[in-house]
Amino acid sequence: MSISLSKGQRIDLTKTNPGLTKVVVGLGWDTNKYNGGADFDLDASAFLLHEDGKAKGADDFIFYNNTSGGNGSVVHTGDNRTGEGDGDDEQIDVDLSKVPANISRIGITVTIYDYESRGQNFGQVSNAFVRVVDAATNRELMRYDLGEDFSTETAVVFCEFYRHGEEWKFQAIGSGFSGGLTALCQNYGLDAK
Template sequence: MPAITLSKGANASVTHNVPTATTITVGFSWHVVQSNGPATEVVPCAIACGQDGLAVTAQHVVYFNQMLSPDEAVSYEPDGSLPGGDVEQIEVDLQRIPSNVMSIALILYVNPDLRQPGTFDSVRDCVVRVLDRAGSEVIRYPVEAADLGATSAVVAGELYRRQNEWKFRAIGQGFAGGVADVAQNFGFEL
């Protein structure tokens, strides 16, 4: 079955499209246009949020320096030879997500430690994918270039609960202030 391709603002049911899935993978891919300056380093992260839309705790922000949520439901998969052209992946064990987690925000940001201030201006072909356990693409969201550009962080998408169902929403909301703006928006400290 071909993957569902979403546009900004659209959503699709993960539960319906992967009915037997207990674990899914969120894959991120992009290309960086080379320049004479420092290369832009894009970093994905996942933020497990409560009913209020804020991070449950700072330990529920999963990225390369904090690779596992406290409940072990969300994990950052180190890069390497990832399937399907993904540059980075985050794995989500839907059965382990505690009942107080209502959504998982999927973020991409330009690493401020590598390049100041750094933006998505040189990033092309940014895609977020939901994969089943076998690695088959189920849902795809090509993040629109207009939602990247001069921003340095973007909420690319969101996994969220709707009654007994998990869904994926294509968001594409950019932040000019980068990961600091993301932290403020989701209520955690860097």
């Protein structure tokens, strides 16, 4: 049975699921009945964060143009440019057993591509969620439905995986940013130029 999380909630991931090493992070969304003349292209990304909470370089930033990082431990499976259809719109595969020892957190984010010229923001997005699935059994372990808390934001940190000793935990974040991918990169210590 999947656990439904609320904003800020933390949960043990590997301790409560012994033997769990590979997870699929599925992210999904719908757009409100709004037509600005362009599709909504939301993009999932992962930031591999060191002890200071910052990414250090390109290998620590996984997205549609850099689909693998952390020595192959985190892999973006592809870009969905419209969000059409049911289920996950984009997925990120994470092999927790292979995440480099110097990485203490993995931030999972979603941004709106080309939001400025398209006049788009998360106020026009509904039913946004992140779910964690056991890759071996395809069983959904947990789900965080983002809610309708955003109006002008163009980037959202959905969740983070983090190390606690030898175990991995999960936290539902739900923190919005204005400024799209550039703002997120700056937040995580990268230059987005």
